[in-house]
Amino acid sequence: MLLKKNIPIGYIFGKIKYEVLFVAIYGIAIEIIYQNFHITSISIPMTIHTVLGTIISLLLAFRSNQAYDRWWEARIVWGAIVNDSRTLARQVLSLMNDPYDEDAITPFKHRMIKRQIAWCYALGKGLRKNDPMPLVRKYVSAEEAEFVDEFDNKHIGLLQLHARDLNNALKQGWVNPYQQVEIDSTLTRLCDHMGKCERIKNTVFPSTYSLYIHLALHFFILLLPFGLVELFGFLMVPVLVVITACFFLIEKMAIHLQDPFENKPTDTPVLSISRNIERDLKQMMREKHDMPTAMAPSRFYIL
Amino acid sequence: MLLKKNIPIGYIFGKIKYEVLFVAIYGIAIEIIYQNFHITSISIPMTIHTVLGTIISLLLAFRSNQAYDRWWEARIVWGAIVNDSRTLARQVLSLMNDPYDEDAITPFKHRMIKRQIAWCYALGKGLRKNDPMPLVRKYVSAEEAEFVDEFDNKHIGLLQLHARDLNNALKQGWVNPYQQVEIDSTLTRLCDHMGKCERIKNTVFPSTYSLYIHLALHFFILLLPFGLVELFGFLMVPVLVVITACFFLIEKMAIHLQDPFENKPTDTPVLSISRNIERDLKQMMREKHDMPTAMAPSRFYIL
Amino acid sequence: MLLKKNIPIGYIFGKIKYEVLFVAIYGIAIEIIYQNFHITSISIPMTIHTVLGTIISLLLAFRSNQAYDRWWEARIVWGAIVNDSRTLARQVLSLMNDPYDEDAITPFKHRMIKRQIAWCYALGKGLRKNDPMPLVRKYVSAEEAEFVDEFDNKHIGLLQLHARDLNNALKQGWVNPYQQVEIDSTLTRLCDHMGKCERIKNTVFPSTYSLYIHLALHFFILLLPFGLVELFGFLMVPVLVVITACFFLIEKMAIHLQDPFENKPTDTPVLSISRNIERDLKQMMREKHDMPTAMAPSRFYIL
């Protein structure tokens, strides 16, 4: 996630520098042709640009909107992961009871909660196509890590371990059947969340949609100097460059928003969120040693 | 689902080649009339195109948006199918217990999970109007296949077999009543998902809506050369062709997005998703032999 | 629901023929005044139309969108009715058991499922302000029909009979308390669905909203010839007619979409959906005799 401040200019404009450079040269060429060779017939009124500009603007605006929706949905899902991780911890801590000895099952409870922390990191890392196992091993036993490692999606394995523990808890009488079902429905929600993240990750934004807008936009830009040539003289070039930059930047912005799990500064900050979950859950376990600090942002973004 | 890369140019433009060809000829004809016969009065200012272009652009943009929503909803439903297939498998594996002999009901559990795999394939094939029975037979017994075959919608039959097995499990004491109800609510969600897919499949996008936009767009295109004729000379033809192509491509794109179960490259990749579900569920059953590979995409799309 | 094909031209344009005829005459009159009496000062530039056209186009587009949302919501609700009818049938068939004699309660189960079929037809007919009782009588006993007939909304009566039967089933021990509550929550969802349909049926789309758009659109059309008169000569009339038709058709389309239970070709096809529910539920009961065929569409629509 980009922060509000400190975004370097290089980052902002770096993405479009080649396009803009090309357009500048292209504009200068046309201006030269127009002025030096007096081929004034290439000047055309801008009405054609108005018609074309309207449809492109609309599609670009709608497309930004859809990209924003994907980005926001990804954030909503991770917000829900925060909520259900806390809920799971609360339910584990307060619904599970050993009728004979209050503290006997504390290690069991803490094992589940730490596994939940591992699950968050595993999902975050997995979505970004990084290996989650090193982080997972920090929070679960070697035996469990081995079990998990056999899965394509490590987070499915972790959830299955949750389910197995929950089943055990019922057999031991630590939860009653209604409580088991209630906690199981929390697991179901976690399962939904991870599926939603995978859906956003794995679904390519409709290629033809992006492509047609991209082509139409380029065609519009190519036509633009013919409308400007008469009006501005050589001042046309900076004007052309700025207009081009406006349109290209908006297109690029949509492209970044629409894929929020790509290890880029515009990503949903899954690791930072996971770290906060870790802090919350450890505070709920009242485990004060080994408390991680909140993740410090890099210069202009947090991951 | 189209991939990000490798989309052949033939695929992109193939859909509109006849329209564009016709428009090109039409434009040339008008240019000839204008230039050779000096009927300059046919030239009209483009303001009329601005007014018409605005309403058409807006409708086209809204319509793309609605088509996108259908496409995205189809993908969301299949994402939810992934989630609830995993949830069903998790619940079957962890909630069902034989109090006397842990392993006695493993075959029973595996039968249900394999039937769930069959359900996914059956739904995917059925939506595309392919015969799902060959695939279904691979995952369920001959007897069950026969039962299922009597249904119009094979997936309803499979779900009913799930319900029957679940009822049996209660009678045998493998699940307690709360667990039965909890698993039954997973079946209810699966039933909702298949109904949502059928709804998207069976509901024609409002014909008049498409038609009026289509007609207005054609009228707009027919009027366009009269606005361009004066400005560009014979350069009008490529400009006309590109503008036409922009509008037609966006219309076509919307048409493809709005029907996501048609055996076309823009489809929701139901078979590929089903294959991933198969892999996940088999890993949950720890059934390593007979593990299918993830579906390889064809050159520029996956189904 | 209109089908994709075969929509007769008369149907498409029939709705606006008087408006268009009037506009044609109006346009001719203005052209005559302009040309014969040389009152050229009535010609005005089209910029005013651009401003007015933008706001009207926007409102028309948003309004089409809202009408589309109503239409789509109606279809979603009927999709949910399909889902929950199947769910009810599944739950009745698999959750209800006579502990002593499996088959003893089959007639009871079938009575509930047939009543559910009646409920669908009753709701569909009722929404269209047709008398649902003839169809209801085909699926329930005379006694129940009499009970139902005393209600304003027959579907409420049928749902209450469901509830009464469910209560009986608990007393007889055919369902356990959790199962009763689970099936009752299916009834709650059915109750929600019928309420949603009634809401769409009974809520007039904001009259002032429609009216202001309607008035603004007419004013825009009335102003249009003054902008066109100079540009096209008598060619203005067909151009004027086509533009008018575009705008009017889009308005009409929105009006049709926004009221989906009016016995018109653009309706949500509630009877056809109910027929499919009947087929599905009868197949679930394995009642092969008396199986209705799927409803054949009329020439260009299904109801």
Add this chain to the structure above:
Amino acid sequence: MLLKKNIPIGYIFGKIKYEVLFVAIYGIAIEIIYQNFHITSISIPMTIHTVLGTIISLLLAFRSNQAYDRWWEARIVWGAIVNDSRTLARQVLSLMNDPYDEDAITPFKHRMIKRQIAWCYALGKGLRKNDPMPLVRKYVSAEEAEFVDEFDNKHIGLLQLHARDLNNALKQGWVNPYQQVEIDSTLTRLCDHMGKCERIKNTVFPSTYSLYIHLALHFFILLLPFGLVELFGFLMVPVLVVITACFFLIEKMAIHLQDPFENKPTDTPVLSISRNIERDLKQMMREKHDMPTAMAPSRFYIL
């Protein structure tokens, strides 16, 4: 809720008569200045209006959309109140049983259902800032009315009486614990509905948003005659008036839609809906005497 027909012209245009009158005078003044004093330099091309018109149209359209969404949400909530009132009545009638004497608890059931009717009226009246107590007293005992009267929000008091009765029913053995929880979740939904209504009632539509659109719109209108003055001569005044009316009416319409509980003709018809709930619930209780008629609409609206 306004009906489809019979809306008096006075109602439609009454809201904007002073604005329009002022604009007419203003337009005439400018025309006089232009024509009599020959200060033609005040005429400006309309392009500036196009730019300004686009942003104002967009904001007005989006804002209408948001106002529509509030209005539609209010209607959806009241639709859900219908549904859950019916559900509560169904659950009370069919889930509550006295194991010894079927009819012994009928008065108790009817008391709850009548209180639900009171709840609907109380909520509707309360939202409109009318005193709900006279109506409430018609449906509940004096003792209960006194209890309720101590609450700021009478509907909260009624809901608490529901909860108390439900608790009693459990103690008496009229419902089992699962049924209690199921009915309690219906109360929770009712609690949500009333909160949603209060949210819509109490949340001022962002004042700055309305205000900036309002100011921009006025500025646009003030600038408009300078664009029209050259084109139309004194015909400008009616054109100006109509354009102004279009924009102002759309703004006013949005203002009315956004506040649906204000005792105005555009309100959500909460009393009429409550009356229908009363009819439905009394039919469910089979209480035929004392059946109210459906509320007759006033000339062009129902409340």
Add this chain to the structure above:
Amino acid sequence: MLLKKNIPIGYIFGKIKYEVLFVAIYGIAIEIIYQNFHITSISIPMTIHTVLGTIISLLLAFRSNQAYDRWWEARIVWGAIVNDSRTLARQVLSLMNDPYDEDAITPFKHRMIKRQIAWCYALGKGLRKNDPMPLVRKYVSAEEAEFVDEFDNKHIGLLQLHARDLNNALKQGWVNPYQQVEIDSTLTRLCDHMGKCERIKNTVFPSTYSLYIHLALHFFILLLPFGLVELFGFLMVPVLVVITACFFLIEKMAIHLQDPFENKPTDTPVLSISRNIERDLKQMMREKHDMPTAMAPSRFYIL
């Protein structure tokens, strides 16, 4: 939340005074250059502004829409907090019973309900980065306050105390297992609500999105005088200022709406809502002494 009336002009325009001042000077400078030095070639037609204005207007409108959605979601969440606080109080009051002595657990119930009041204040204060502990101490015991103070997010601590009390209530037999699960699901919803608020608080609106619109808007404003210079003479300056103000105000409005927990007049009125919750809950406890008054608004807003 801003009220409908009394918003001081200083507040409305204060936010943009420096921008507007700069633009005014800038416009005057250009006018002087144009008129005094007769460099008329700097005048350009406004078509370029139309194209640029369309895309900027669209993006600004969509962005206002997204900001509005955030603001409205924040309000919806706080509405849901009202609902679930009431629901929790209702459930605590009516579902919890001591089988032997009705009144014995009243202090216990009141402790939970007061803690719920504390939770609302703690969340509201915490979101605004104020210290919630002084307010929290007013409603919970010193011991509980100490427990809570160890959490980063005080509201998580309060929720955990709820869960612990609920667990106690089950052990004491004051609630049965189904009731515990039902109340626990209310806690889960409260946990969701607080997570949603934190999500809105902590998620920066996409910086690049804001930034690109901001840049494009400034570029558009910088270009504007060149279009106006020829048309208006020195009248250009006020026109320029007003147009600039329109665009800037709309941008500022979006920026305020998108961050609703910042201790600003446009905030969601979390303290005022919490106060109303306190009143409702105290009335439900029938605790008439110590009843706070509803929060009086400051001159033009409530917090």
